[in-house]
Amino acid sequence: MITLTNINKTYAARGGGAPVHALADIDLSIARGEVFGIIGRSGAGKSTLLRTVNLLESPTSGSVTVDGVEMTTLSAAELRQARHSIGMIFQHFNLLSSRTVFDNVALPLELAGMARAEIGRTVEPLLDLVGLADKRNRYPAELSGGQKQRVGIARALASKPKVLLSDEATSALDPETTTQILHLLGDINRRLGLTIVLITHEIAVIKEICHKVAVMENGRVIEQGPVFDIFAHPKHPTTRSFVDPVINRGIPDSLRDRLAPQPGLGSNPVLRITFTGEKATTPVISAISRQLNLDLNIWHGQIDEIQGAPFGTLVVEALGDTAKVDAAIALVKENNLGVEVLGHALPANH
Numbered sequence: 177m178i179t180l181t182n183i184n185k186t187y188a189a190r191g192g193g194a195p196v197h198a199l200a201d202i203d204l205s206i207a208r209g210e211v212f213g214i215i216g217r218s219g220a221g222k223s224t225l226l227r228t229v230n231l232l233e234s235p236t237s238g239s240v241t242v243d244g245v246e247m248t249t250l251s252a253a254e255l256r257q258a259r260h261s262i263g264m265i266f267q268h269f270n271l272l273s274s275r276t277v278f279d280n281v282a283l284p285l286e287l288a289g290m291a292r293a294e295i296g297r298t299v300e301p302l303l304d305l306v307g308l309a310d311k312r313n314r315y316p317a318e319l320s321g322g323q324k325q326r327v328g329i330a331r332a333l334a335s336k337p338k339v340l341l342s343d344e345a346t347s348a349l350d351p352e353t354t355t356q357i358l359h360l361l362g363d364i365n366r367r368l369g370l371t372i373v374l375i376t377h378e379i380a381v382i383k384e385i386c387h388k389v390a391v392m393e394n395g396r397v398i399e400q401g402p403v404f405d406i407f408a409h410p411k412h413p414t415t416r417s418f419v420d421p422v423i424n425r426g427i428p429d430s431l432r433d434r435l436a437p438q439p440g441l442g443s444n445p446v447l448r449i450t451f452t453g454e455k456a457t458t459p460v461i462s463a464i465s466r467q468l469n470l471d472l473n474i475w476h477g478q479i480d481e482i483q484g485a486p487f488g489t490l491v492v493e494a495l496g497d498t499a500k501v502d503a504a505i506a507l508v509k510e511n512n513l514g515v516e517v518l519g520h521a522l523p524a525n526h
């Protein structure tokens with residue numbers, strides 16, 4: 177549905193300062209019907225990237241195609257037309273205070289010249305979809321933040337877009353309302369098959385509703401892929417800093433002190449074994465103990481859910497010689513579980 181190829185964006189220098197390279201060599205491909213999350217620290221380039229999709233920002237170089245249309249070469253009139261199929265919701269809702277809920281949602285349809293009766297037939301089901309049918313004649317000032325954003329969502333859906341862009345649509349909302357709105361987006365994706373690209377700081381919600389995620393830093397995409405892969409096996413330190421608070425891959429602080437990067441006198445290797453739901457760990461752990469006569473001291477265990485699929489982590493200290501530990505690692509790999517050596521546990525009284 178959306179392909180960005182070799183996108184660069186440089187903002188010209190202001191007041192003698194250096195130009196800002198907001199986007200550098202970005203390649204992204206977003207499939208039809210996908211919910212695609214963009215995460216990154218402030219200033220990483222997330223908004224700039226999102227706004228290149230509907231050419232609110234035109235890239236300095238590179239190609240943007242949406243549903244097969246190359247956006248960068250369109251005339252102003254063609255671009256206006258193409259934007260009808262790309263809805264957008266914003267942090268501050270951007271509602272008209274003098275219009276009711278119904279009339280805010282109807283606005284893009286009025287501008288497109290749709291007849292009043294047809295507008296009614298389009299808007300009413302959208303108000304149902306976002307749960308605001310009973311607020312149709314209210315004004316924005318009479319609504320909560322979450323309700324205002326629901327109006328924003330209904331308005332964005334009014335022109336039956338193929339793509340919905342969401343730029344920090346929940347950052348003005350409290351955590352509970354944020355979760356509700358992001359779940360509403362997930363629901364809309366499932367019901368309408370709409371492709372959604374969203375920026376959010378709610379990593380826990382990305383874990384639930386996004387299929388894929390891109391992590392940005394300094395204008396670059398440093399890691400991207402299926403949410404399960406990125407959350408289960410984050411490679412870049414920045415990605416880890418986002419994922420760690422919502423996926424407990426870690427080690428209790430009390431044991432962390434015993435972990436050294438290199439083996440020492442009397443140390444034992446500490447392994448992190450990761451597994452997905454359908455693979456039972458217990459037989460593997462007991463098989464290692466039995467077959468290899470190797471004791472495993474469990475330091476930490478946790479099961480999380482990513483995209484509805486269980487993801488488990490087990491951190492164990494292997495109490496045995498190197499050959500046995502190598503054999504244990506091989507056995508874990510044979511069982512298609514993930515395994516890595518986190519370090520070496522020094523004796524408790526080191």
Ligand SMILES: Nc1ncnc2c1ncn2[C@@H]1O[C@H](COP(=O)(O)OP(=O)(O)OP(=O)(O)O)[C@@H](O)[C@H]1O
Nearest residue numbers: 187188196198216217218219220221222223224225
């Ligand atoms: N119109 C502009 N003119 C000049 N520089 C800009 C402009 N818009 C953005 N930038 C710069 O481009 C970089 C990326 O900004 P962008 O808003 O895309 O980041 P972001 O990741 O969305 O940040 P945040 O999470 O704070 O919204 C920043 O260094 C920003 O200062």
